[in-house]
């Protein structure tokens with residue numbers, strides 16, 4: 173898939189960002205990166221690559237509502253992700269922040285999949 177474009181993005185972002193984010197391939201808003209780091213999400217998730225947990229772009233494909241994602245952050249359902257270890261419930265994340273993360277994850281849903 174669009175390898176060259178991805179490379180260009182990576183290069184451009186590495187130059188623009190220049191702050192060593194773990195997600196240099198994808199433009200992640202600063203406040204989101206901050207939350208992911210604060211609540212250690214980034215230890216297990218990358219935006220567009222499988223790590224311990226699924227890529228957020230893959231989570232977005234499940235088309236959960238934002239509220240459903242918040243619920244899943246608090247009470248993961250490992251059966252949704254066969255082949256992955258279960259995620260620990262992240263109940264320490266305040267609702268507001270969980271919702272911010274949920275909205276961001278959903279914003280990654282592929283736009284071109286909207287074809288009818």
Ligand code: HEC
Pocket residue numbers: 208211212213214215216217224225226231234241244245248249250251252253256257258259260262265273277
């Ligand atoms: C210790 C590793 C780990 C951490 C930390 C972690 N996750 Fe996960 N996450 C996983 C794994 C593994 C899965 C897939 C298995 C599962 O859902 O239980 C997952 C699944 C998910 C899903 C998909 C849920 C579903 O049912 O489809 C979302 C959304 C998610 N994580 C968000 C987050 C957010 C946001 C944070 C930070 C607040 C976070 N995760 C922190 C490992 C982690």
